[in-house]
Amino acid sequence: MGWPADVAASAHLFVESGDALLDELDVAGEDGHHLARVLRLRVGETVTVADGGGRWRPYGLTGIRAGGGTAEVRLAATGPVDSEPALWPRLAVAFALTKGDKPELVVQKLTELGADRIVPVLAERSVARPEAAKGAAAVERWRRIAREAARQCRRARLPQIEELRPLADLAGHPAVVVAERGGDRADVLGEAPGGEILVVVGPEGGLTRKESEGLKPWARLGLGPHILRAETAALAAAALLAARRRS
Secondary structure, three states: OOOHHHOOOOEEEEOOOOOOOOOEEEEOHHHHHHHHHHOOOOOOOEEEEEOEEOEEEEEEEEEEEEEOOEEEEEEEEOOOOEEOOOOEOEEEEEEEOOOOOHHHHHHHHHHHOOOOEEEEEEOOOOOOOOOHHHHHHHHHHHHHHHHHHHHHHOOOEOOEEOOOEEHHHHOOOOOEEEEEEEEEOHHHOOOOHHHEEEEEEOOOOOOOHHHHHHOOOOEEEOOOOOOOOHHHHHHHHHHHHHOOOEO
């Protein structure tokens, strides 16, 4: 098993879930436009293609057809289908919703850090509380951002971006880790029960004591002596836990 990032490729893209990584692929639409008109790839360059579930394959660009504002690229496989190693334990990050476009940054960077699941939640001190329709639209936008980030960092597994939910719904997970000042170092945490760590990061102002205790955390993770912004805390917690994982 190998990593797409090990290949000296000019671009990385995803086929729709369930599609086979065929010997030849015709790439049109947004991806075709991106390869031909944004990246301006040329015949002979290498592109890696993944299915979002871990399988991927290297391709060579064999043809470009452009016109009328559209572009289609033809790819031919240059190697067998491979599988990206799964990292252990799985890493899930639940972050309390914050204002503005900060959640977009969090989703983008968590994807780059290798998070398997990203769970936006509403906590008691969450200021941003979108209506149902706006919340659903935000989730779809975050999924697009995660796909773009996965393409940029060349991972073969797309993270699962879950629906916005109340923080209390996370109670019962066997390996909840609450990120807070005074918590333990990442290197002293034991083996996660259930095979997945779910690290929880609060909003501006943090989690209330009642919320934190209600999660019945398996562990508490310290992020240093300073007060971090909510988005910084989410990324710091993910980076510390990602560094402990193994394939």
